[in-house]
Amino acid sequence: MYRYDEFDASFVSQRTEQFKDQVRRRLAGELSEDEFKPLRLMNGLYLQLHAYMLRVAIPYGTLNGRQMRKLAHIARTYDKDYGHFTTRQNIQFNWPKLEDTPKILEELAEVEMHAIQTSGNCIRNVTADHFAGAAADEIADPRPYAEILRQWSSLHPEFSFLPRKFKIAITGAPNDRAAVQVHDIGLQLARGEDGGIGFVVFVGGGLGRTPMIGRKVRDFLPEEDLLAYSEAILRVYNRYGRRDNKYKARIKILVHETGLEELKADIEAEFEKIRHGVLRLPDEEVRRIEAYFAPPPLEVGSASSDAVEARKASDAAFAQFAAHNLNPHRVPGYTSVTFSMKPIGGIPGDASDKQMDAIANLAEEFGHDEIRISHEQNVILPHVKLDDLPALFDKLVEAGIAEGNAGLITDIIACPGMDYCALATARSIPVAQRISERFGAAERQSEIGELKIKISGCINACGHHHVGHIGILGLEKKGEEFYQVTLGGSANENASIGEIVGRGFSSEEVVDAIEKLVDTYLGLRSGKEETFLEAYRRVGEEPFKEALYGAA
Amino acid sequence: MKVITANRLLNGDVVWLGKDDAWVERITLARTFDGKEEVAEGLAIGQKAEADQKVVGVYDMDVTVEDGVILPVRLRERIRATGPTTHPQFGKQAQAVSA
Numbered sequence: 087m088y089r090y091d092e093f094d095a096s097f098v099s100q101r102t103e104q105f106k107d108q109v110r111r112r113l114a115g116e117l118s119e120d121e122f123k124p125l126r127l128m129n130g131l132y133l134q135l136h137a138y139m140l141r142v143a144i145p146y147g148t149l150n151g152r153q154m155r156k157l158a159h160i161a162r163t164y165d166k167d168y169g170h171f172t173t174r175q176n177i178q179f180n181w182p183k184l185e186d187t188p189k190i191l192e193e194l195a196e197v198e199m200h201a202i203q204t205s206g207n208c209i210r211n212v213t214a215d216h217f218a219g220a221a222a223d224e225i226a227d228p229r230p231y232a233e234i235l236r237q238w239s240s241l242h243p244e245f246s247f248l249p250r251k252f253k254i255a256i257t258g259a260p261n262d263r264a265a266v267q268v269h270d271i272g273l274q275l276a277r278g279e280d281g282g283i284g285f286v287v288f289v290g291g292g293l294g295r296t297p298m299i300g301r302k303v304r305d306f307l308p309e310e311d312l313l314a315y316s317e318a319i320l321r322v323y324n325r326y327g328r329r330d331n332k333y334k335a336r337i338k339i340l341v342h343e344t345g346l347e348e349l350k351a352d353i354e355a356e357f358e359k360i361r362h363g364v365l366r367l368p369d370e371e372v373r374r375i376e377a378y379f380a381p382p383p384l385e386v387g388s389a390s391s392d393a394v395e396a397r398k399a400s401d402a403a404f405a406q407f408a409a410h411n412l413n414p415h416r417v418p419g420y421t422s423v424t425f426s427m428k429p430i431g432g433i434p435g436d437a438s439d440k441q442m443d444a445i446a447n448l449a450e451e452f453g454h455d456e457i458r459i460s461h462e463q464n465v466i467l468p469h470v471k472l473d474d475l476p477a478l479f480d481k482l483v484e485a486g487i488a489e490g491n492a493g494l495i496t497d498i499i500a501c502p503g504m505d506y507c508a509l510a511t512a513r514s515i516p517v518a519q520r521i522s523e524r525f526g527a528a529e530r531q532s533e534i535g536e537l538k539i540k541i542s543g544c545i546n547a548c549g550h551h552h553v554g555h556i557g558i559l560g561l562e563k564k565g566e567e568f569y570q571v572t573l574g575g576s577a578n579e580n581a582s583i584g585e586i587v588g589r590g591f592s593s594e595e596v597v598d599a600i601e602k603l604v605d606t607y608l609g610l611r612s613g614k615e616e617t618f619l620e621a622y623r624r625v626g627e628e629p630f631k632e633a634l635y636g637a638a
Numbered sequence: 639m640k641v642i643t644a645n646r647l648l649n650g651d652v653v654w655l656g657k658d659d660a661w662v663e664r665i666t667l668a669r670t671f672d673g674k675e676e677v678a679e680g681l682a683i684g685q686k687a688e689a690d691q692k693v694v695g696v697y698d699m700d701v702t703v704e705d706g707v708i709l710p711v712r713l714r715e716r717i718r719a720t721g722p723t724t725h726p727q728f729g730k731q732a733q734a735v736s737a
Contacts, residue, residue, distance in 0.1 A: 113648070115691045133695060135718050136729050137650035166728055181728070183649040433724055504714055505722035513717075515724045565712060 089378065090198045097241060098195045101202055105129045106188035113185065128208075129191065130201025134508050137181045141204040142194060146214035146232040146256075147175035147459040149199075151446035154457055156197040158442035164190050169442065171427060171435040173499055173548055174253070175213050175459045176204055180506055202240065207248045209239035209320070215257045215264045216460035219381055220422045220468035222414035225275045226283055228258035230376040231312060234367065238313050245320050249327035250335035252320070253292075256285075265461060265577035267291045267300045268553055270337045271319060274579075276306055284308045289319060289349075290341030293547035297583045298338040301346050303353060309372060311357070314365040318357035322349065382454035382469055387419020391472035397479075404479050406490035406528050412475075421472055423453075425465040425482055426489040426497065430526035431519050434500045435463035444485040452478045461550075462499055464492065494531040495539060495604070496522040499550055503543025503560060504567075510543035512560025512567040512593075517541055520597045525604070534604060537618045540575075553577035555619045556603060557584045558596065569596040573603070573630055574622045587627055588635050599634055606633040641668040641701050641708065642680040643718070644693035652718045652730065653693060659683050661693055664730070665708050665719045670701065 090098070105125070112122045126132075130141040142157070157177055161169045164186045165179045172178055182190060194200055203210055212232040219227040235254055239245065245252070256273040257264040266272030272288035285307045291300025307315050323337045326344065341349055398405040413422040425445065428434050437445070445465055449457045452474050453467035460466060465487070470478060482488035491497045498521060501507065503514030518541055525531055540554030544561075551557030557572035568590045575584030591599045604618075606629055611621045622630070642655035653661040654668035662668060671680045677698050684696030700711040710716045721729015 113691065119647075119688065119694045133645055133650060135714070136652055136721060137645075181650075185648055504717055505724045510714075513723065519724070562713075567713065 094198070094237075094240075095195075098198075098200045098202070101129070101200070102188065102191045102195050105191060109184060109188050124206065126187075127205040128202070129187075130204035131182075131184075131187055132205065132508075134180070134502075134506050135504075136506065138184055138187070139506070140179045140182045140187060140190060140201060141172070142177050142179070142199060142201045143204050143211040144175050144177060144199075144459050145236050146212055146218065146229045147216050147461070148214075148218075148229060149457050149459070150455045151450045151457070153197045153199055154442050154446040154449065156193060156199070158439040158446070160190055160193060161439040161442065167440075168436055168438045170433075170502065171437060171459050171463045171465070173461050173463060173501065173550055174211060175216075175461055176211060177459070178502075180502075205251075207250050207252075208246050209235075209242065209248075209252045209254065212236050212239070213253070213255045213264055213269075213461055215259060215262075216458040216462075216464075216466050217263060217413050217422050217468060218258055218458070219379060220413075220415050220420075221259050222416045223259045223261050224416065225260070225277060226258050227376070227379055227381075228256040228264075228273070228275055229379050230372065231273065231275075231285075231309075232256050233375055233378070234312065234372070235316065238316070238365075245324060248320075248324055249329045250332065252323070252337070254316075260579060262577075262579040262581075263460075265550070265553065265581075267579075267581035268293055268297075268550075268577055269300065270323075271316065272300045273312075278306050278308065282308060285312065287315065289353075290338040291581075292336050292338040293550060293552050294336070295333060295545045295547075296336075296338065296342075297547065297552040298342065299581050299583065300338075301341055303346070303350050310367045310369070311361060312367055314361045314363070315353075315357050317360060317365055318353050321356050322352045326352070382456070384417045384420055384454075384469060386417055387472065389418040391419075391475070393473050394475050397476045402528070403483075403488070403490065404476065406532065407479055407482075407488060408475065408490070409532070410490045410494060411492040415469070417469075419472055421470055421475070422466055422468045423470045423475070423478065424460070424492040425467070425485075425487040426491055427464050427487060428491060428497050428522065429486055429489055430491075430496060431523045433515050434498050434518050437465070441485050441487060444481065445487075448478060448481055448485075462497065464497070490528065491531055493536050493538070495525045495534050495537045496531055498522060498539045498541060499554070500541040501543050501549035503541075503549075507543060509546055510560070511545070511562040512543050512569065514541045514543040514549055514558075514560055517558060517560070517569065517593070517596060521600055524597050524601060533614075534608065535614065535617055537604070538576075539600070550577065551575070552583045553581065554584060555617075555622070556600060558600075561590065563590070567593045569593065571596075571599060571603075571634075573627055574619065576619055585627060588631055602633045603630055606630050639701050639703065640671045640677050640680070640698045641665065642671065642677075642684050642696060642698050643668075643715070644684060644687070644696040647691055647694050655680055655683060655687075659687070661687065663733070665701075665710065668701075668708055670703065670708065671698070
């Protein structure tokens with residue numbers, strides 16, 4: 087796993103010292119809120135509805151037991167005994183006091199963590215496939231490249247005041263689990279004709295009030311050009327991106343207004359100027375970083391486990407878990423295990439301090455001390471021996487994170503919504519909880535199969551509703567919460583933006599509406615193997631519309 | 639009818655402007671303002687408190703008074719006045735129970 091080098095350690099501790107002094111000056115009245123706000127945001131500190139909120143980066147979603155235990159400690163010591171895993175592989179603490187935040191940042195720095203660039207108009211935490219380094223379908227581990235991008239983008243002076251925030255995602259597998267096509271830059275690892283590693287590059291994807299799928303600007307970018315090309319994109323964006331209107335300032339708008347061909351030409355021209363300079367990635371440097379992500383020693387075993395099969399036969403909950411929460415590992419005898427942070431009727435992404443401690447222990451005992459956080463707000467142990475699954479499952483049951491619902495209808499992504507967020511126009515979490523309760527029965531979920539519901543409490547779309555198979559957007563209408571439903575979105579390699587199905591629903595109506603959509607799908611699918619999304623793409627919106635609103 | 643609200647600088651707690659320019663933790667203790675002039679007066683007190691490092695993010699919000707109890711009009715403000723609806727153990731609602 088990546089460890090800080092002396093450069094990282096020194097800039098994180100310098101930044102912590104700086105922030106400590108900024109907080110002191112704020113409390114002493116030497117800094118006004120207008121002066122202080124951009125400084126606190128640069129350190130991940132927001133002011134939300136009830137309190138401050140601290141967003142801590144979990145780079146590319148990777149952490150170890152010691153780091154997870156520190157997060158538990160922070161939740162217990164400075165917050166209200168829980169944290170919230172976000173849709174960008176970060177964790178948020180909802181109740182820190184301003185005066186405590188320098189101390190929290192010091193504690194984080196002890197375990198090589200920080201909150202830098204989790205907010206503000208800069209390059210944010212680079213996100214990656216949560217099965218990175220383990221998945222059977224992977225071309226290569228994307229995290230070394232994510233780490234190279236992190237080092238390059240951290241405190242990059244030229245890109246600290248971009249027109250707007252900038253998000254990069256990377257996946258190492260052809261099956262995109264990192265939603266790369268809805269990021270400002272999306273990178274998909276590929277092999278070139280000579281067998282060398284490179285990237286398919288997408289630019290200008292994004293959600294928010296103007297959702298767009300990224301446009302492909304390179305079929306194949308060689309590995310050595312990763313930084314020079316990224317820098318070229320950022321330079322073009324920094325120069326031409328709009329600064330007159332916050333809502334038109336993301337690179338997706340620049341792509342849209344400039345046109346793909348002209349923008350590509352601008353990027354290539356900039357790239358030509360710098361490609362042979364200091365940003366060219368030396369092979370030995372990439373291999374050096376790669377070594378930090380070397381997989382743990384894994385003994386090749388049998389592709390199936392008698393212990394697992396026996397337990398499946400005798401325990402329905404375990405069978406359900408094994409059917410949905412395991413991802414094929416590249417080493418036979420191993421699997422990647424999803425711990426569901428979506429208990430039935432629970433709050434998506436919330437973890438108590440005790441659960442975080444339990445996860446840390448389980449990672450050390452069963453998972454070679456590696457933990458991943460997914461953008462779908464779950465926790466993953468990437469390297470688990472198949473034979474260990476029954477014992478691991480028992481401990482997950484104890485910790486309350488054993489629901490066998492990964493990828494199913496109750497594995498809902500939801501933003502914090504109006505229960506916490508100052509920007510929200512409606513609540514998200516209670517809607518997720520009610521849907522989860524409605525569909526919580528194990529047999530019913532399994533029967534429905536893969537179905538991704540994503541809920542946002544405002545148009546900024548932190549809950550990724552545009553790319554939900556069913557998306558729900560909470561708005562306010564005449565003082566009441568009101569939910570707009572979209573259908574047919576997807577964030578995988580065949581990404582699409584969902585379409586609004588018709589007029590929205592009140593808070594009381596929305597769960598019934600979702601049930602009608604699900605029943606309609608069950609009635610028209612060609613067979614159990616046809617997923618909701620496939621069925622929707624085959625038949626279009628009409629039958630769903632009719633179910634919701636009656637015949638036109 | 640309006641009240642003036644903000645968050646306390648030090649801990650982010652939701653507060654409202656009460657009597658004698660104090661910032662109170664319960665909306666029931668807030669001072670109400672009627673009409674543009676009164677609201678402007680309330681906001682001016684708020685801005686001074688911001689300048690004095692007491693609170694941040696001062697604004698006015700609509701309320702009604704029913705049976706002498708002040709109730710926020712918008713759901714957002716009702717949630718601010720009580721706490722997250724998903725976590726009844728946290729926020730003002732928890733303090734109300736333990737008080």
